Amino acid sequence: MNVLVTGCAGFIGTNFVYYYLRNHKDSFIVGLDKLTYAGNIQNFSNLKEEEKKNFIFVKGDISNLELVNYLFSVYDFDVVVNFAAESHVDRSIFDPATFVLTNVLGVQSLLSVAMSFWKKGDSWKSGKKFIQVSTDEVYGSLGPDGYFTEETPLDPHSPYSASKAGGDLIAKSYYHTFGMPVIITRCSNNYGPYQFPEKLIPLMVWNALNHKELPVYGDGKNVRDWLYVEDHCRAIDLVIEKGKIGEVYNIGGHNERENIYVVKKIIEILRNKTGDSKINESLIKFVKDRPGHDRRYAMDPKKIINELGWKHSFSFEEGLEITIDWYLNNLDWVRSVISGDYLKFYEKNYSNR
Numbered sequence: 001m002n003v004l005v006t007g008c009a010g011f012i013g014t015n016f017v018y019y020y021l022r023n024h025k026d027s028f029i030v031g032l033d034k035l036t037y038a039g040n041i042q043n044f045s046n047l048k049e050e051e052k053k054n055f056i057f058v059k060g061d062i063s064n065l066e067l068v069n070y071l072f073s074v075y076d077f078d079v080v081v082n083f084a085a086e087s088h089v090d091r092s093i094f095d096p097a098t099f100v101l102t103n104v105l106g107v108q109s110l111l112s113v114a115m116s117f118w119k120k121g122d123s124w125k126s127g128k129k130f131i132q133v134s135t136d137e138v139y140g141s142l143g144p145d146g147y148f149t150e151e152t153p154l155d156p157h158s159p160y161s162a163s164k165a166g167g168d169l170i171a172k173s174y175y176h177t178f179g180m181p182v183i184i185t186r187c188s189n190n191y192g193p194y195q196f197p198e199k200l201i202p203l204m205v206w207n208a209l210n211h212k213e214l215p216v217y218g219d220g221k222n223v224r225d226w227l228y229v230e231d232h233c234r235a236i237d238l239v240i241e242k243g244k245i246g247e248v249y250n251i252g253g254h255n256e257r258e259n260i261y262v263v264k265k266i267i268e269i270l271r272n273k274t275g276d277s278k279i280n281e282s283l284i285k286f287v288k289d290r291p292g293h294d295r296r297y298a299m300d301p302k303k304i305i306n307e308l309g310w311k312h313s314f315s316f317e318e319g320l321e322i323t324i325d326w327y328l329n330n331l332d333w334v335r336s337v338i339s340g341d342y343l344k345f346y347e348k349n350y351s352n353r
Ligand code: NAD
Pocket: 006, 007, 008, 009, 010, 011, 012, 013, 032, 033, 034, 035, 036, 037, 038, 039, 040, 060, 061, 062, 063, 082, 083, 084, 085, 086, 087, 088, 102, 106, 133, 134, 135, 136, 164, 186, 187, 188, 189, 190, 191, 196
């Protein structure tokens, strides 16, 4: 099977490439990534020799029609997994336009090329699938009770989630209008190796190790439903294998935690692992809240459990230990990815928080 994995050099894309090559030795992956600040080609240096034979990396934009056309003409893809996106809520507050370009127009562009190769007259080649990887954030925010189901109406609040909802809807429209074999997956907050240190968990790990302040937004009681990235990759693998065309699948680990709990747990694990007494709760700084900060996300993953047989295998505390070990063993990776443009962005927008 030939698979186009877009956004392959970002956090989840990288983990997916490793996961898929390890578990599908007869498949070939073309990884397409624009290499924004969030993409890093060095992530693939740990692929085994036999895995490298089944993978090529192409630097490029999902909106580049000519390039994507060329890739389809050479590789005749069976599956597209679209991870490519601008993914950070805080950045979307400073620069919404980039989010619309990639997360809405980029998706449409990719769909249009896939359709031109997969649709023959009025019928579609069999066995093709376009997986649009999306987020629970398109559903908006929950109060203290209840869960997002696939039927929850979309009610995005940030430019990030609104752009993802736009991408989902355009993908869905290709299914309804043209019969395109689209499946949408919506997952909760992922964590694990290779996550860019702008997101909560890796940022807190890096700051704590450097005895820098740990900026907790608002009262720290916002809740996220944490999903270990390998569990997410397994879910997408199942969706490729057994997912029903035109459907949406929610993916969540039932690991809801308040942000302040997550930060305190990171401090505890890091202090135990490093023996560094300067890593303690005095580093925590409650800062001005993120505008439009969603209070709580929590997924109901019953559908993917019942229909596709998926189950999460990592509890939050287990996954967090593994994640922290990975960062402790890959500090050079963190140093290299936060150099350059990203650091400038961070210092400009957050230094006075
Ligand atoms: P990420 O920011 O780490 O990686 C995104 C990748 O996409 C980067 O490598 C970047 O270079 C690439 N990219 C950006 N614009 C591109 C373009 N126009 N063309 C080609 N490549 C481009 O993001 P992530 O955390 O790995 O998220 C992957 C997907 O999963 C995204 O669609 C995101 O919305 C979704 N998602 C992520 C989470 C999470 O917790 N990380 C949760 C729910 C959904």
